[in-house]
Amino acid sequence: MSAAVRHDFQTIAEWINPASRVLDLGCGDGALLTYLQESRSTTGYGVEITSDGVLASCKRGINVLQMNLEDGLNVFETSSFDYVILSRTLQAMHNTEGILQEMLRVGRQGIVTFPNFGYWKNRLQVLAGRMPVSEEIPYQWFDTPNIHLCTLDDFEELCSEVGAHVLQRSVIANGKEVRVLPNLLGSLAVYRFESEA
Amino acid sequence: MPGSVGIVCSQFAHFDEPLTLRSGAVIHGYDLVYETYGQLNSDKSNAILICHALSGNHHVAGKYSAEDKGSGWWDNMIGPGKPIDTDKFFVIGMNNLGGCHGSTGPSSVNPVTGKPWGSSFPVVTVEDWVESQARLADLLGITQFAAILGGSLGGMQVLQWSISYPDRVRHALVIAAAPGLTAQNIAFNDVARNAILTDPDFHGGDFYAHQTRPRRGLRLARMLGHITYLSDDVMGSKFGRIMRTEGFQYGFDVEFEIESYLRYQGDKFAESFDANTYLLMTKALDYFDPTHHGRVGTLSDALKPATAEFLVISFTTDWRFSPGRSKEIVKALLDCGRDVTYAEVTHGHGHDAFLMDDPYYHGLVANYMSRVAP
Numbered sequence: 001m002s003a004a005v006r007h008d009f010q011t012i013a014e015w016i017n018p019a020s021r022v023l024d025l026g027c028g029d030g031a032l033l034t035y036l037q038e039s040r041s042t043t044g045y046g047v048e049i050t051s052d053g054v055l056a057s058c059k060r061g062i063n064v065l066q067m068n069l070e071d072g073l074n075v076f077e078t079s080s081f082d083y084v085i086l087s088r089t090l091q092a093m094h095n096t097e098g099i100l101q102e103m104l105r106v107g108r109q110g111i112v113t114f115p116n117f118g119y120w121k122n123r124l125q126v127l128a129g130r131m132p133v134s135e136e137i138p139y140q141w142f143d144t145p146n147i148h149l150c151t152l153d154d155f156e157e158l159c160s161e162v163g164a165h166v167l168q169r170s171v172i173a174n175g176k177e178v179r180v181l182p183n184l185l186g187s188l189a190v191y192r193f194e195s196e197a
Numbered sequence: 198m199p200g201s202v203g204i205v206c207s208q209f210a211h212f213d214e215p216l217t218l219r220s221g222a223v224i225h226g227y228d229l230v231y232e233t234y235g236q237l238n239s240d241k242s243n244a245i246l247i248c249h250a251l252s253g254n255h256h257v258a259g260k261y262s263a264e265d266k267g268s269g270w271w272d273n274m275i276g277p278g279k280p281i282d283t284d285k286f287f288v289i290g291m292n293n294l295g296g297c298h299g300s301t302g303p304s305s306v307n308p309v310t311g312k313p314w315g316s317s318f319p320v321v322t323v324e325d326w327v328e329s330q331a332r333l334a335d336l337l338g339i340t341q342f343a344a345i346l347g348g349s350l351g352g353m354q355v356l357q358w359s360i361s362y363p364d365r366v367r368h369a370l371v372i373a374a375a376p377g378l379t380a381q382n383i384a385f386n387d388v389a390r391n392a393i394l395t396d397p398d399f400h401g402g403d404f405y406a407h408q409t410r411p412r413r414g415l416r417l418a419r420m421l422g423h424i425t426y427l428s429d430d431v432m433g434s435k436f437g438r439i440m441r442t443e444g445f446q447y448g449f450d451v452e453f454e455i456e457s458y459l460r461y462q463g464d465k466f467a468e469s470f471d472a473n474t475y476l477l478m479t480k481a482l483d484y485f486d487p488t489h490h491g492r493v494g495t496l497s498d499a500l501k502p503a504t505a506e507f508l509v510i511s512f513t514t515d516w517r518f519s520p521g522r523s524k525e526i527v528k529a530l531l532d533c534g535r536d537v538t539y540a541e542v543t544h545g546h547g548h549d550a551f552l553m554d555d556p557y558y559h560g561l562v563a564n565y566m567s568r569v570a571p
Contacts, residue, residue: 045531051557054540059564065527065539075528 007177008113011170011190012085013039015111020082023047023107025069025099026089030057037062044081047073070094073102081107088136090114090155092145100162104195110164113190116171118151118183135174136187152183159193168192199278201268202234205259207299210336216294216329222319226308229333230299231255231291234275235283237337243571244339245281246330247271247290248347248354251422251478252470254298257290258283273554280562285571286343294329295321295477303473304405314473316402321477323350323485327357331365344569346370346562348551349518350478353485356526359503360487368569369505370562373515373551375522376496376529377486382517385425386479389418393472402473411472416463418475423462428514428547496525497532506536508565510558512550513543538565 009032016022019041024033027046030053036042045063048054057064067075070093084107086099091114093099103110115136116122122132131141139146150158152171159166171178171186178186207230216224232255237244247257249270258269258276275281275288292300295318303318310317334342345366347355352374359369378386393399396414400407424432436455451457487499507530511523520541530537542558544550550558 045537051540051543055557055560055564058538058540058561059567061568063536063538065537066541067524067539075524075531077532080531 007172007175008087008170008188008190009035011172012036012087012111012113015168015192016040016042016083019043021080023076023081023084025073025084025086025103026092027057027062027064027087028053030060030062030064032085032087033057033062034060069099072098073106076106078105079108083107083109083111085111085113087111087113088115091147091149093148096148097158097162100158100164104162104164104193109167109192109194111190111192112155113188114155115146115149116152116183116186116189117149118153119173119187120184121187123184134187152186152189155189155191159191163196164193165196166191166193200276201272202259202276202283204262205232205234205256205269206261207232207255209299210333212329212332212336214332216325216332218319218325219322220320224294224301224319227294227301227329228299228305229291229294229301229329231289231333232257232259232269233290234258234288235286237287237339238571241337241339242341242343243286244334244337244342245286245288246334246342246345246358247275247281247288248326248330248345248351248358249290249293250347250349250351251475251482252466253351254296255290255292255300256298257288270552273552274559274562280559280566281346282563282566289333289337291330291333293321293326293478295474295481297471297474302471303402303477304471313403313405315405316473318473318477320480322481323353323357324361326354326481327361330354330358331362334365341365341367343571344368344370344566346372347374348372349374349548350482350485352518353482356487356500356503357485359505359507360500363502363504366505368508368565369503370508370510370565371523371526372510373512373518373523373548374509374526375518376525377488378483379522383483385421385517386483389421390476390479392417392421393476396472399472402476404472410467412464412467415470415472415475416460416467419466419470420459420463423459425517426548428516428545430514431546434545496529500526500529500533500535503530503533503535506568507538508561509537509539510551510561511539511541512547512558513541514545515548515550517548 022042022044024046027048054066084103121134125132170190171182172188256269258272277284292298295302303314307314345355352371355369355371393414396411398409399411439454442452493499511520527539
């Protein structure tokens with residue numbers, strides 16, 4: 001686990017209450033859920049579409065559900081989780097608004113992490129006339145799962161459009177918290193939000 | 198390298214305590230045939246029960262002799278180093294009550310009359326099977342299973358176990374199953390039953406006295422069933438429009454490969470399976486409904502008593518027990534806040550995929566089993 005990964009895991013762990021019920025959307029190999037279970041005694045489920053992710057999560061002892069997030073979260077009842085986490089997955093979703101709305105429905109609070117397209121290294125590469133490849137966006141343009149990359153400002157605008165009230169934000173670069181000019185200096189953003197209503 | 202459980206032999210258990218069935222009928226004494234693989238540990242905490250599907254039986258793994266050409270029906274899943282590891286677990290396979298492979302069923306002799314039960318054998322349900330399986334567990338001194346697993350109708354029994362005896366199941370592995378048959382499924386079963394019931398050799402179920410068996414009916418039932426256990430794709434890739442004859446014969450004998458295959462499967466089955474057992478098994482499928490027609494509420498309400506941890510697996514091309522049906526089970530378990538893992542295995546073989554050796558499918562079961570303490 002890289003330092004940057006550890007940092008956003010730690011941030012999420014610090015934000016959530018112990019023994020809470022957590023749904024991790026796009027849980028990958030189950031590393032975050034395992035970390036939260038060990039550090040915060042959480043319970044809950046991971047949702048993952050890839051077979052490799054499901055196998056790895058299953059091996060870790062995670063409750064993992066092989067489902068496609070694009071189909072929505074209709075197997076989950078309204079307000080059935082304390083936190084719904086979408087870690088490094090938002091940018092790969094087709095129905096971006098839909099998943100945020102579903103997170104607000106199913107969870108008391110939502111937590112989203114995503115690579116900041118406004119990170120200075122990305123901006124420099126675009127200025128130089130190339131699609132960016134950086135720590136948090138390590139893919140070539142022709143071979144990437146990412147279809148909806150955004151900046152911090154873009155995301156915050158979408159939050160207000162879908163009725164998500166941002167409670168907390170942490171911006172990270174090189175495994176450290178960024179406090180100055182986050183939309184320029186941060187490579188990864190972590191948000192915690194709840195429904196405005 | 199995963200191995201085989203080797204040479205196995207069947208065992209019999211006799212039960213004198215009458216069993217009152219869901220229908221109200223009472224069976225006053227019965228035998229159950231079973232096989233075991235691996236060693237039961239000293240605190241009897243490593244037992245796993247395998248529940249079989251429509252045409253399955255107690256011979257789950259291993260061979261009966263060195264010359265035995267076949268193996269148990271789930272030999273690829275169960276054995277030393279296999280997903281259900283007999284080096285760690287004590288595995289029990291049994292033939293369900295009403296079966297035709299050694300447990301008391303319609304073809305067994307009723308001790309009261311001295312004749313085969315035939316049409317007088319009562320209809321058994323999934324719940325009745327679970328009761329009889331629990332009695333076998335009692336006999337073996339097993340108060341709680343580490344895991345119970347089964348596919349298709351076997352998966353329904355696993356689900357029923359988790360409801361009937363929550364304290365006796367730590368892990369429930371429900372594979373290619375459904376929380377109840379759809380109208381389409383019941384319809385297929387009814388056509389199959391009708392093929393048997395209308396065979397002149399059926400004699401109202403008492404064909405044993407006539408030294409015959411309703412081969413034609415059973416054969417048709419199996420042919421129909423077989424079509425529904427496979428996907429259109431796998432039939433297409435395996436048989437397509439390949440012909441056995443040189444061009445069309447303009448008659449009704451076997452011409453296409455698929456016809457030959459189905460007839461062969463039907464003939465084989467008709468010689469080895471009991472028609473009355475087939476009727477009973479399909480009826481048990483039709484009746485299974487944990488909600489009892491909604492009398493206990495929704496499926497979520499019905500599954501509330503279940504405390505086991507669940508692994509639910511479906512197969513993408515299974516149209517008889519589709520992934521959507523497995524998701525209904527998962528949704529109900531989520532509503533109850535239960536520990537559940539769900540996987541949808543991409544596989545071309547339709548319903549029968551649950552019997553196949555697929556790396557992802559078997560990897561899942563193996564990975565899941567690593568959390569099941571012996």
